[in-house]
Amino acid sequence: MTSQIMQETIAATVVAAVATQLRSTPEQVDLDLPMLALHGMESLMLLRAVAEIEEALDVIIADDALAEVVTTRELVTYVTRMKSR
Amino acid sequence: MENVELVGPDGPGNMATLAGTWGVPVGGPAVFTWEYDHQSEQLLSLYAKGKQRQWDAETRLNWAHEVDPDDPLGMPDEFIWIAGSPLWDRLPTAERTVVRRHTAAWLYSQFLHGEQGALVCAAKVVQTVPDLDAKFYASTQVVDEARHVEAYSRYLRDKIGIRYGISSSLQGLLDTTIRDSRWDITYLGMQVLIEGLALASFSIQRDYMTDPLANAFNAYVLQDEARHVAFGQVALRRRYRELSQVELREREEFAIEACWALRERFVGEEIWRTLDYGAEECIALAKRSPAMRKFRQRLFSRIVPALKSINLYSPRMQDALRQLGVLGFGELDTADVSTEDERIAEEIERLELAARKKEIDTAMEVGRSETIPGGNGTEGDFRSQARIHVSGPVDRAS
Numbered sequence: 001m002t003s004q005i006m007q008e009t010i011a012a013t014v015v016a017a018v019a020t021q022l023r024s025t026p027e028q029v030d031l032d033l034p035m036l037a038l039h040g041m042e043s044l045m046l047l048r049a050v051a052e053i054e055e056a057l058d059v060i061i062a063d064d065a066l067a068e069v070v071t072t073r074e075l076v077t078y079v080t081r082m083k084s085r
Numbered sequence: 086m087e088n089v090e091l092v093g094p095d096g097p098g099n100m101a102t103l104a105g106t107w108g109v110p111v112g113g114p115a116v117f118t119w120e121y122d123h124q125s126e127q128l129l130s131l132y133a134k135g136k137q138r139q140w141d142a143e144t145r146l147n148w149a150h151e152v153d154p155d156d157p158l159g160m161p162d163e164f165i166w167i168a169g170s171p172l173w174d175r176l177p178t179a180e181r182t183v184v185r186r187h188t189a190a191w192l193y194s195q196f197l198h199g200e201q202g203a204l205v206c207a208a209k210v211v212q213t214v215p216d217l218d219a220k221f222y223a224s225t226q227v228v229d230e231a232r233h234v235e236a237y238s239r240y241l242r243d244k245i246g247i248r249y250g251i252s253s254s255l256q257g258l259l260d261t262t263i264r265d266s267r268w269d270i271t272y273l274g275m276q277v278l279i280e281g282l283a284l285a286s287f288s289i290q291r292d293y294m295t296d297p298l299a300n301a302f303n304a305y306v307l308q309d310e311a312r313h314v315a316f317g318q319v320a321l322r323r324r325y326r327e328l329s330q331v332e333l334r335e336r337e338e339f340a341i342e343a344c345w346a347l348r349e350r351f352v353g354e355e356i357w358r359t360l361d362y363g364a365e366e367c368i369a370l371a372k373r374s375p376a377m378r379k380f381r382q383r384l385f386s387r388i389v390p391a392l393k394s395i396n397l398y399s400p401r402m403q404d405a406l407r408q409l410g411v412l413g414f415g416e417l418d419t420a421d422v423s424t425e426d427e428r429i430a431e432e433i434e435r436l437e438l439a440a441r442k443k444e445i446d447t448a449m450e451v452g453r454s455e456t457i458p459g460g461n462g463t464e465g466d467f468r469s470q471a472r473i474h475v476s477g478p479v480d481r482a483s
Contacts, residue, residue: 044163047375054373062410063381067417 007080010057014076017052021045031073038072059083090247092190092359109259113266115212118220127319128218134312135225140305142236145434148243150298155182157245158189159295166353166371172362184360190247191356196286197237198251199279202259203313204230206275213268214320222316229309236302244298254350255279258343269324273336276317277391278343282351283310284426285383291429301433308430314391321395337397341405344388348381348409385411390418 015026022029022040030038035046050061053075059082069078123129153159162168165181165188176184207226214220241248251259262274287310290303325333349372357367371377389406392398393415406412 044375044379047378048163048169050378051373051375060410062413063378063385064411064413066382067386067413 006083010080010083011076013056014053014079015072017049017056018046018072018075020052021049029072031076032071034070035072035075053079057083088246089242092187092247092249092355107256109263111209111263111266113213113268116215118215118217121217123218124216125218125319125323128216128222128316131312131316131319132218132222132225135222135229138308138312139225139228140232142232142239142302142305145305146236146302147298148239152244152296152298154186154246156185156189157296158192158290158299160185160189161293161295164188164289164293164376166374166376167362167367169374170370172366172370176362184356186245186247187356187360188353190241190245191249191252191353192286192290193237193241193245194249195252195255195351196283197234197241197248199255199259199283200230200233200237202255202263202279203275203283204234206263206271206279209263209271210268210275213266213271215268216320219316219320226313226316229313233306233309236306240298240302249355252351252353252355254346255282258346261339261343269321270336270339272317272321272324273340273395273397274343276313277321277395278340278347278388280310280314280317281384281388281391282347284314284387285380288383288426289380304426304430304433307426311426314387318391318394325396333397333399334401337399337402337405340392340397341402344385344406344409344411347384347388348411352377381411382414385409386414386417389414390416 012026015029015031018035018038018041019026019029022038022045035041036043046066050066053059054061057079059079061079061082065075065078069075165173165184167173167184173181173184204227207223207230210223211220211227214223258274258279262271262279265271265274284307287303287307291300291307294300294303325336328336352368352371354364354368357364357371360367389411392402392406398415403412403415406415
């Protein structure tokens with residue numbers, strides 16, 4: 001189980017990593033849009049965000065994760081699940 | 086380029102490991118069949134395509150195109166595996182150029198050696214596969230692979246100027262694939278696993294490099310490779326319906342081991358040991374890099390659906406793929422990807438021919454205007470002088 005604080009840290013880290021690639025603020029990231037539909041996002045940028053999240057949270061995000069994870073909210077859920085293993 | 090710098094496993098200039106030959110014992114009988122009636126419409130159709138879609142790198146590609154000697158592929162920084170790291174940030178510009186050239190050289194050297202491996206394997210398949218339809222098809226693949234070896238060798242010699250020896254991971258996989266006397270193991274290793282590696286690598290070259298010669302070259306090669314993979318799947322699907330669980334398990338173990346090697350060990354180790362910036366740090370950076378993740382996505386999005394389609398997809402196999410973090414790619418439809426590969430190659434060819442025609446028309450127009458006052462130019466002269474430019478990729482797929 002991940003604590004409430006841990007969940008909040010995960011969410012903040014994931015959203016910040018996505019926002020950094022978009023050169024925007026976390027508040028501007030629409031959590032429910034497909035990440036590749038976010039304005040200015042390209043697949044390699046998304047992979048850079050994934051690498052940042054892995055490093056910041058010490059978690060492994062599988063290569064096939066982005067085949068099932070589409071939105072930023074889903075990525076938060078996925079990383080939370082990985083951290084609670 | 087007149088002199089090609091050679092880089093072996095022990096560093097630059099070790100000619101002993103780069104010259105000569107590598108012998109691998111090839112077991113098993115050469116099989117004749119007296120059954121000349123055709124058995125498989127699918128294989129015959131692929132054979133027909135193989136015959137019809139031969140192309141000659143000598144004339145199809147614009148070898149007159151001059152690449153940037155410091156960046157011969159037009160490689161965006163995102164595809165330098167150590168780019169974006171503090172180590173990369175510390176490197177002076179001149180040293181980054183060295184990394185760029187060596188990365189291009191290592192990649193194209195592995196493509197070259199892999200294509201030679203495919204040439205040898207396809208020739209072995211001609212001998213060992215029992216069905217005549219499969220022998221027919223494999224014979225077209227032999228020619229395909231020879232053309233690819235010719236072209237990658239020329240690209241390395243004329244455009245990049247550095248050649249690496251074969252990487253240990255690729256050599257290991259080739260060794261197992263060629264050495265085994267059973268034809269289906271050779272197919273599995275070459276047509277599914279090594280061809281998967283080729284499809285992933287060449288598609289990245291086609292879609293992301295900015296040099297038009299590199300784009301076009303790899304698009305044409307990919308069109309051939311898509312046929313080879315389809316052939317492997319048709320033949321293996323038939324074969325693996327006939328095997329026992331024990332025999333299938335043995336094939337799965339081979340495939341799992343190869344997948345791990347491709348995932349963990351195809352990271353340019355020889356580059357980092359040659360350049361000596363701290364090899365272990367560079368290898369670790371390469372494994373984590375977005376470019377390597379992109380490569381793995383493309384690699385396993387080709388390999389995993391192929392394994393599924395040939396019935397090497399037991400619960401044990403799926404568990405191994407899950408541990409590798411690639412099982413999710415099993416849901417993808419590779420037929421769509423292959424169709425797209427063909428479409429892109431045809432589109433590039435169409436644009437290229439249009440560009441050639443335009444340049445020739447322009448040259449002829451100039452010729453006419455210059456010959457009117459009594460010059461010596463002829464249409465033929467200008468045709469031979471017109472430079473041919475290759476148009477860039479039409480679709481930068483993700």
